[in-house]
Amino acid sequence: MPSIADILSRTGPLTGAELVEAGRFGDVLDLWRACHAPGTILRRTGRRYMRLDSAVDGYARLSPSIRREFLTYTLVGLVGQQPAIEVRAVALEKKIASISREKLDLARESLCMALSGLPDETLLLQNAAFMIAGDITYQMAHRVPRPEKSSGQMVRGSDLDIIVVVSDTLSPPAVQALDDAIYRQKHYLLTHPDHQEEIDYVLKPLEKVRQQLAFDRFEHMVACKILCECQLIYGSPFLFDEIMRLVDASGVRAKLDALQAAAEAERREAERILLDPSACAKNHLHLFFTREEGDEIY
Numbered sequence: 001m002p003s004i005a006d007i008l009s010r011t012g013p014l015t016g017a018e019l020v021e022a023g024r025f026g027d028v029l030d031l032w033r034a035c036h037a038p039g040t041i042l043r044r045t046g047r048r049y050m051r052l053d054s055a056v057d058g059y060a061r062l063s064p065s066i067r068r069e070f071l072t073y074t075l076v077g078l079v080g081q082q083p084a085i086e087v088r089a090v091a092l093e094k095k096i097a098s099i100s101r102e103k104l105d106l107a108r109e110s111l112c113m114a115l116s117g118l119p120d121e122t123l124l125l126q127n128a129a130f131m132i133a134g135d136i137t138y139q140m141a142h143r144v145p146r147p148e149k150s151s152g153q154m155v156r157g158s159d160l161d162i163i164v165v166v167s168d169t170l171s172p173p174a175v176q177a178l179d180d181a182i183y184r185q186k187h188y189l190l191t192h193p194d195h196q197e198e199i200d201y202v203l204k205p206l207e208k209v210r211q212q213l214a215f216d217r218f219e220h221m222v223a224c225k226i227l228c229e230c231q232l233i234y235g236s237p238f239l240f241d242e243i244m245r246l247v248d249a250s251g252v253r254a255k256l257d258a259l260q261a262a263a264e265a266e267r268r269e270a271e272r273i274l275l276d277p278s279a280c281a282k283n284h285l286h287l288f289f290t291r292e293e294g295d296e297i298y
Contacts, residue, residue: 004034005078013043013077013085015092016070029288032070033275043075043085045093048267049138049229050260052222053290059218060263064140066271067289072142099157100141104233106197107132107160110189111234114181120174127167128178129240131230134161134200138229148198153190159198160189163230165243168207179203209243213250224252 007022008014014022016032025031035042051063064073075092077085111130115121135141135158143157164182166175186199212223227247232240247253270287274280 004031004037004040004076008040008076008078008081013075013081013088015072016074016076017072019076020071028067028071029274029285032066032288033277035070035076036275039079041077041079041082041085043077043089044069044073045075045089046073046096046140047138048264049140050225050256050263052218052225052259054218055286056266058259058262058266059221060259060266061290062263062267063135065289066267066274066287072144073140096141097139099143100136100139103141103158103160103197104132104136106189106195107136107162107199108233110160110185110199111162111182114185115178115234118177118181120177124166124170124174124178125235127170127174127239128235129165129232129237129243130234131163131165131240132161132233133163133226133230134158136161137231148190151190154196155190155198156196159200161226162199162201163226164201164203164235165209165239166203166205167239168205170205175203175205206239206243209246213246213252215250215252215255224250225256228253228256 002023004019004023007019011018011022016028016035019025019035020028020031023031034040046064046069048062048064048069050060052059053061073092073096075085075088115124118124141158145154145156147153148155162182164178166178182199182201182203186201189195189197189199209223209227212220212227215221215224224247227243270284273284274287
């Protein structure tokens with residue numbers, strides 16, 4: 001089997017996933033460790049951001065995981081290949097940003113299609129704020145194939161995280177009609193061979209947002225974190241502004257900043273443990289990748 005240095009000397013800088021394929025390396029953790037050896041340069045692209053996970057002490061962890069970051073967002077090169085590494089880094093960041101924009105556009109188009117078939121489209125546009133959250137808002141979307149949780153249908157990477165908040169005065173039949181329309185779009189994108197994308201959406205009234213901003217249990221913490229990263233992509237800008245005023249007045253942003261700092265400290269400690277094979281045991285492997293990543297395909 002060729003060494004990492006032999007491969008990179010021949011190919012130039014590679015992403016972690018490309019290096020796995022080029023060398024047919026079986027253990028990604030071992031390869032990640034080996035890439036930290038003297039003479040090798042790791043160039044991370046994109047950004048890290050916080051996720052909340054009930055399986056993690058303190059709930060906060062950084063995303064991408066160490067494994068995802070290495071495979072998808074990190075370039076591996078040799079000392080002396082710095083110019084080539086930077087050229088590839090710029091190209092990789094442009095590609096990731098392009099994927100994020102394409103997924104955002106698809107989310108917006110899907111919502112337009114969902115509402116266009118409803119008789120109360122104008123009323124809904126005035127009484128609903130359609131927001132995007134997740135990987136896309138950080139321009140960190142990817143297309144690594146993975147199975148959709150409920151059906152097992154393969155989808156193309158990051159899902160379309162859509163949050164819909166409706167005014168408290170919108171009638172229950174109108175809310176139900178909107179829910180049904182979005183669900184039909186979800187099914188269409190999931191099953192259409194030209195798309196194979198997953199819409200993961202939540203629809204809730206403004207009153208529920210007020211309740212969630214209490215930040216008093218895990219589910220509410222997750223909802224607050226998502227609201228703080230949301231971007232309006234369709235619907236009422238006035239309702240969106242009201243939501244953001246409620247968020248700002250609640251004080252949850254400062255609480256989330258504290259969790260972000262804790263997640264960053266946890267990542268530093270996780271990398272320290274994982275880089276030392278003598279210190280890393282099987283019960284530390286959760287520090288390398290999340291449960292969801294076990295089904296992802298490279």
